[in-house]
Amino acid sequence: MTGEILIGVLVLLPVAAGLLGLIPMGVPARRALLIPVSLVLAAASVWLTVTAAASGPLTVTLPAQWESVLTVLDFLLLAYFIHAGLGARHSLVVLLSLAAAAGLAVLKFAWLGGHVSVEPAFHVDMLSGLMCLVISIVGSLIVLYALDYMPRHEAHLHLDKSRQPQFFLYLVGFLGVMNGLVFADSLLWLYFFWELTTLCCFQLIRHDLTDEAKQNALRALWMNLLGAVALVTGTGLAYQLVGSVSLQELIGAGTAAPALLPALALLCFTGFTKAAQVPFQSWLLGAMVAPTPVSALLHSSTMVKAGVYLVLRLAPAYAGTTLSVMVALFGGLVFVVTSILAVSQPVSKRVLAYSTVANLGLIICCAGINTDLAMAAALALIVFHAVSKGALFMAVGMAEQQIGSRDIEDMEGLGFRTPLLASAMVVGMFSMLFLPFGVAFSKWAAIEAAGTEGGWFIAVTAFLAVGSAATLVFWAKWIGRLTTQVKGEAREEKPFFAYAGTIGLVGTAVGLSILIAPLMQWLILPAQAGMGYGRPFDLTGWNLFTAVGSFTPWALFIAVGLAVLLPALLVKGPAGTETAPAYLCGVNVDGDRRFRSVADSPVPLAVGGTYWTTLFGEQKLTPVFNWAALVCLGALFVGVIV
Amino acid sequence: MTVTDVLVAVAALIAAPPAGGFLVGVDRKITARLQGRMGPPLTQPFYDFFKLLSKTRVVAARGNMVWAWSYLLLTMTAFTLFFLGQDLVVIFLILAFAGAALAYGAFSVRSPYSHFGAQRELIQMLSYEPILLLTAAAVALQTGKFTVSGVLTWDEPLLPALPLAFAALLIALGIKMRKSPFDIAASEHAHQELVRGVYTEYSGRYLALIHLAHWYELVLILAFVALFWAQPLWIGALAALAVFLLELFIDNLAARLRWSWMVAVCWGLGIGFILLNMVLLQWLA
Numbered sequence: 001m002t003g004e005i006l007i008g009v010l011v012l013l014p015v016a017a018g019l020l021g022l023i024p025m026g027v028p029a030r031r032a033l034l035i036p037v038s039l040v041l042a043a044a045s046v047w048l049t050v051t052a053a054a055s056g057p058l059t060v061t062l063p064a065q066w067e068s069v070l071t072v073l074d075f076l077l078l079a080y081f082i083h084a085g086l087g088a089r090h091s092l093v094v095l096l097s098l099a100a101a102a103g104l105a106v107l108k109f110a111w112l113g114g115h116v117s118v119e120p121a122f123h124v125d126m127l128s129g130l131m132c133l134v135i136s137i138v139g140s141l142i143v144l145y146a147l148d149y150m151p152r153h154e155a156h157l158h159l160d161k162s163r164q165p166q167f168f169l170y171l172v173g174f175l176g177v178m179n180g181l182v183f184a185d186s187l188l189w190l191y192f193f194w195e196l197t198t199l200c201c202f203q204l205i206r207h208d209l210t211d212e213a214k215q216n217a218l219r220a221l222w223m224n225l226l227g228a229v230a231l232v233t234g235t236g237l238a239y240q241l242v243g244s245v246s247l248q249e250l251i252g253a254g255t256a257a258p259a260l261l262p263a264l265a266l267l268c269f270t271g272f273t274k275a276a277q278v279p280f281q282s283w284l285l286g287a288m289v290a291p292t293p294v295s296a297l298l299h300s301s302t303m304v305k306a307g308v309y310l311v312l313r314l315a316p317a318y319a320g321t322t323l324s325v326m327v328a329l330f331g332g333l334v335f336v337v338t339s340i341l342a343v344s345q346p347v348s349k350r351v352l353a354y355s356t357v358a359n360l361g362l363i364i365c366c367a368g369i370n371t372d373l374a375m376a377a378a379l380a381l382i383v384f385h386a387v388s389k390g391a392l393f394m395a396v397g398m399a400e401q402q403i404g405s406r407d408i409e410d411m412e413g414l415g416f417r418t419p420l421l422a423s424a425m426v427v428g429m430f431s432m433l434f435l436p437f438g439v440a441f442s443k444w445a446a447i448e449a450a451g452t453e454g455g456w457f458i459a460v461t462a463f464l465a466v467g468s469a470a471t472l473v474f475w476a477k478w479i480g481r482l483t484t485q486v487k488g489e490a491r492e493e494k495p496f497f498a499y500a501g502t503i504g505l506v507g508t509a510v511g512l513s514i515l516i517a518p519l520m521q522w523l524i525l526p527a528q529a530g531m532g533y534g535r536p537f538d539l540t541g542w543n544l545f546t547a548v549g550s551f552t553p554w555a556l557f558i559a560v561g562l563a564v565l566l567p568a569l570l571v572k573g574p575a576g577t578e579t580a581p582a583y584l585c586g587v588n589v590d591g592d593r594r595f596r597s598v599a600d601s602p603v604p605l606a607v608g609g610t611y612w613t614t615l616f617g618e619q620k621l622t623p624v625f626n627w628a629a630l631v632c633l634g635a636l637f638v639g640v641i642v
Numbered sequence: 643m644t645v646t647d648v649l650v651a652v653a654a655l656i657a658a659p660p661a662g663g664f665l666v667g668v669d670r671k672i673t674a675r676l677q678g679r680m681g682p683p684l685t686q687p688f689y690d691f692f693k694l695l696s697k698t699r700v701v702a703a704r705g706n707m708v709w710a711w712s713y714l715l716l717t718m719t720a721f722t723l724f725f726l727g728q729d730l731v732v733i734f735l736i737l738a739f740a741g742a743a744l745a746y747g748a749f750s751v752r753s754p755y756s757h758f759g760a761q762r763e764l765i766q767m768l769s770y771e772p773i774l775l776l777t778a779a780a781v782a783l784q785t786g787k788f789t790v791s792g793v794l795t796w797d798e799p800l801l802p803a804l805p806l807a808f809a810a811l812l813i814a815l816g817i818k819m820r821k822s823p824f825d826i827a828a829s830e831h832a833h834q835e836l837v838r839g840v841y842t843e844y845s846g847r848y849l850a851l852i853h854l855a856h857w858y859e860l861v862l863i864l865a866f867v868a869l870f871w872a873q874p875l876w877i878g879a880l881a882a883l884a885v886f887l888l889e890l891f892i893d894n895l896a897a898r899l900r901w902s903w904m905v906a907v908c909w910g911l912g913i914g915f916i917l918l919n920m921v922l923l924q925w926l927a
Contacts, residue, residue, distance in 0.1 A: 343768075413752075434742070435735040444731050448788055451779035458920045461779045462772070462913055468735075469771035473764045476742045480749030480760055485703040549729040549788035556732070559722075560739065563715030571711060573704035580700045582753030583842055592702075592752065607752050610761040615902050 003058035006048040007122060007183055010132060013037060013044075014176035018169035030164070031147050034172065038140035041175060045136035049129035053526055057125040059185065066121070070192055071108055075101065077195050081225065084202070090218050096225035103232035104191075111239060119246045123185030126527035130379060131182040131309055133523075134386045135302050139175040141501045142298060145394050146171060148498040152401055153291050157208070167207055167291070174200040174298060181306055187235040187245040190310075194231060194274070197306055198224040204298065205290045216286030223283045227273030227307075234266030251317045264318050265640040268311050268327060269633070275307025275360040277334045278629035284357060288349040300356045300393055301386040308363040312378055315367045316532045325456045326636040328368025332450075332463030333632055334361030337625040339470035344616040346609070348396045348406050351474055352389065355432070358467065359385045359439070362446060365460060369449050372528070372536035373546055377445035379524045380516070384431075384438030387512065391428040391505035395421055398498055408478055409609055413486030420492060420499070422482050424506045431509040433475045436556035438513040443468050448549045481609055487591075516553050517542035647726050647791075654725040654861075655718065662857025663687040665864075669890055676894045687853070694850035702843050705750025709743050710848040714855040716740035721858045724865060727791030730778035734771070737862070741767050744840060744852070751843040759839030762827035765901050769824075769908035770814040776916045777814075780807040781869070783920055790869065799871040801881070806919035808870055810912040812885060817904070818863050821893035826901050 017037040021030060052058060078101045085093030124132075150164050177200060181193035201224065206217035239245050241260050250260070276284035287299045311327065318324045335358050342354035359381060366378035400406045402418055414422040431437040435444065443464065450461040512519055517539050525535055538545040543552045581588045584595035584605060594602040613620075667684035674681025701707055720736040723729075741763065748760035782788045784803050785796040793800070801808055817824040822831065829836040844852055867885050868878035 434739045435732060440735060444729075444735065447731055447775060447779065448729075448782070451782050451788070452786065454783060454920075454924045458779075458783075458917060458924070462776060462917055465772040465775040465779070466909065466913065468775065469768045472738055472742065472771060473768045476745060476764050476767075477761060479742075480746055480757075483705055483746055483750050484752055484757075485705055485750050486752060548782060548786060548792075549731065551729065551732060556719075556736070559719040560716065560736065563719055564712050564743075567708040567711035567715070571704065571707045574699065574701045574707075578699045578701060580702050580845075582702050582751050583755060583837065584753070585755070585837065605752070605754070607754050607757050612765070615905065 003048065003051050003055075003124065004060055006044050006051065007058070007060060007124060007179075009044045010041065010048065010136065010179040011176045011183065013040060014179075015173045018171075018173035018176075021168045021172065022165045024165065027147070027151055030168065034143055034147060034168070037172065038143050041136040042140050045129075045132045045179075048124065049126070049133055049523075052124055052126055052129045053522070057123055057530065059120040059124075060122040060183075061120045067188075070188060074104060074108075074192055074195070077192075077199060078104070080199070081221065084218075084221065088214070088218055090222065092222045093218060093225060096222055096229055100225060100228045100232055103229060103236060107232060107236045107239065108188075111236065112245075119186050119244065119249075121186050121189045122183040123246075123248055124183050125530040126523070127309075127313065127379075127531060128182045130383070130523055130527045131305065132179055134305065134383060135175055135178045135182070138386045138390050138505070139178070139298075139302050141505060142302075142390065142394075143168075143172055143175070144497045145397075145501040148495040149397060149401075150291065152495075156401075163207065166203070170200045170203045171298065174204075174303065178302060178306065182309055185247050187231075187238070187247060187250075190247070191228070191231055191235065194270075194306070195228055197274070197303055198228065201287070201299065201303060205287050207291055208289070210289070213289045216283070216289050219286050220283035223273055223276075223280045226280075227270040230266045230273070231270040234263045234270065237263035237266065247313060251314065258321065261318065261321060261323050261640045262637075264314055265323055265637055267314055268318075268323070268636075271307040271310040272330070272364070272633075273307070274310070275304050275364065276357050277307075277330070277361060277364065278337055278357070279626035279633075281338060281354075281357045285350060285353050288353055300352065301390040304356065304360055305382060305386065308360050308367070308378075308382065311364050311367045312375075312382075313531075315370055315375065319370045322639045323636070324368050324370045326368070326632070326639050328365050328370070328450070328460045329456060329463075330629070330632045330636060331361045331363070331365030331368055332460040332467070333629060334358070335365055336463040336467035336470070337621070337628065339467040339474070340616055341618055341621060341625070342474040343470055344611045344613050344618055344621075345474070346408055346611055348399075348408050348411070348478070349393075351408070351478065352392060352396065355471070355474070356385075356389060358471065359389070362442070362464070362467070365464070366442075366446050366449070369446065369453065369457065369460065371449050371453070372534045373445055374449035375528045375531070375533045376520065376524055376536050377442045377449060379527055380438060380445070380519070381442035383519070383524075384442060384509065384512065387505055388428055388431045388437075388439055388509045391502055391509060392425065392432070394498065394502040394505065395425040395428060398495075398502065399425070402493060408481055411478075412481050412607070413484045413488075414482045415484075416486050417488065417490055418492040419490050420494065421502070424502050426479055426482055428506045428509065429475050429479050431506070431513065433472060434560075436513060436551075436553050436560055438509065438516060441513070441516060441551060441553070444549075444551060445546075448546065452548050477609055484607070514554060514557050517544060520544065651722050651725040655722060658721065658861040659854055659857050662860045663691065665860060665886060666857065668886075672887070672890050673894060676891075691850050691853055694853070695847050697846035699846055701845065701848065702751040702753065706747050706843055707848055709747030709750060710844060710851045713740055713743040713747065714851045714858075716743055717855040717858045717862075721862045724790055724862055727789060727794065729788050730781065730790060730793075730866075731775060731788055733790075733862075734774045734778060737774075737859070738767060738771055740855070740859075744855075747848075748840045748843060753843050755837040756840065756842040759827050759829070759836060759842060762836075762901060763840045765905065766817050766824070766827050769905050769912075770817045773810050773814040773908060773912045773916065776913060777807050777811050777866075780804055780916050780920050780923075783923060793869055794872050797873060799873055799877070801870045803923060804870065804919055806915040806922075808867075810915040810919075811867060811870075812888070813908055813912045815863055815867065815885065816889055816892065817908075818859060819889055819893075821889050823892075823896040823899045824904050825893075825898050826904060831898065 081097040177196040184190040338358040366374040450457045581592035586595035589602045597603040666687040671681045717740040745760040745763045748756040829839040864882040868882040871878035
């Protein structure tokens, strides 16, 4: 009973709070409304996960009349999309909405018609619990951050009438929708929440109502609708083959029925579109026009996770099949190509967006590798990526408000201009990049899982190795720009919630990385046990020993921590007489600001980043990579059908 | 991990600087002879090291000093992990952190030449890092273990099974040793456009720390090479020495080439070799 109430709270409370927020109110009132809601959500998610851990999966079967409500809402939503498409004269949106509506009509009235559903609408196991924790806790922090961010954003735009009520409706309501999505067991309910996330996404991207924002919102809409059409088709196909629309039954029937693979492939494809995998990455990159970085953040640490969630949820059903191999190859390909694309990006938010697509690709790749170790890597990456990337988006948003630019070139010496923020950013980037932090741990686990498999997984290992190296480059040169020593005084404005959220998340990333063994023990391994996977780790002494390798987190943290922190704390800076100006290949004029060059005239010093666009340029590589991904997707479907 | 493992690691930590310095001395002697010069005595790297340590402290930025220390300590961490028989992928990822630390030190000074070198250092890592990681994967495909201790228990030498992966590793070794045709970041042969690349702003005792770290790194990579003939280990040591000498000859025969060429060689030839080796290994098994 508690379980049902908690599920209700987690799904309905955010939506209700968002609707209540439509009443015009000042900033203090909105804070008074949303802060308690965030706290309740976070607490409820923990409680629900603990309940699911203690007493097994919870299932909720709703009364039959809910089915009718659901049908009405489904078609209303599609009608709205058609309306939006017609309004913008975007035929693709209209066509895809009509296709989805037609598919849904066939499914609901012709095939399921009169059929009284006895299937549970919701099934909450530890995987749902893990997702719910990420959504509710990271998501709530985003909401708190937005409370500080949005008034500044609007002050900057000089709006006549505040559009914050709509913004917070979609932002907060989205959390409930996401929770519903990960709780859903019936594919019909999943579809409903899926379309609602598309709606939130659409509205949040076009929030600023500039031409670019509207255009990008439409692009996101049609790409996500394509996914929705695949979802409806896949659901219909699965219903014809299994006679049920329950995810659990689908997974249970999976490995025994190869005929089911096309349906699973369609559902995976739906996941790829939501997770903005190549060739659909452009909608996520376009989403960066949204109010920086609030909704962007939503698109990064929580919403796009819906896509990888679906692929992961179905993983046991396609374990050991061609589909699994193809999913691994596709995910690996996306990981490597988007990491390479990020190398040439000078705009911070685009780097973050590409890195997001890359990490989602890595999670999908792990789902395809489909071993116990790979699954642990995927689930760990969901948690660590959400936390670290969340922190980085928040930090970049704050940096933008402080220096008025989102360009990495303009962030030179941020470590000396806004020291607290820049420190949080650098630690956040370390946590995305280096061992012994959690994201790198997942890369380690993925490489070791793929490396010992052989066959096609040899290619997957190569993708992972090259992708990891490219990741290193784009983060490392950004960190290099932040840490360059510049003259001038530090000036930093520190809004409380935004800073607390950022630093809190960075701290969480570090803390969870140190406590990775307990995290495995209490959350990730139970979640994968619930999916039918075994334990890949021997956790003796809070180390992670596998059959093929070993990872010793706390020992590594002590060693690396000493190596980095001791010098940082103990080394004293040079005294006045010990300071030398930089070498400029000419006589320095006024310290190292200028140097004497041709004809003895002083030339000002400038230092810039390198983006290697001749080799890694986006214009040049994107078409090639899109085609490569399309071929891979084509091979996936052909392979599955054959 | 036993007491013996710890003793081995401690012994290696103590023995590596003399060994690495000696190897650099051999390098300078042989290179000089190949160029028709007498060359400095074998102990010259140690004289240089102590001379640098005794210099007056003159630096451009505090970050430079901090990261020089971090570079050394992180390299020593990776080194220790190797001789404790730990996981190869972990070792290479920590080594990547060390390499990045060297670049951060160069980035911390607002100096065009050191920035130039630092960016190129990152491009070098982009080139060799996949080779190191994939070689570890190739080793694991053959032995079923990613750990050094696991590989050491494998009965047969790895080289006959992994000749192409070994060849690819030579490319990575050439970059790590900062040798032509890959010497693009540090300008060991004083290429004019670079000044001293990533090392430009390091000086005095901080440059000494970097030399020390480089010695550790050299011994670590050569130890990884030796792992390819670990039964008996002395053959592996000889193989590592032979490879080291081979790199010196290549260095003196080749001109330094462009960074894009280096990336192409590493990703095309290097990764291609390892993949081919892994596929053949599977196919023949």
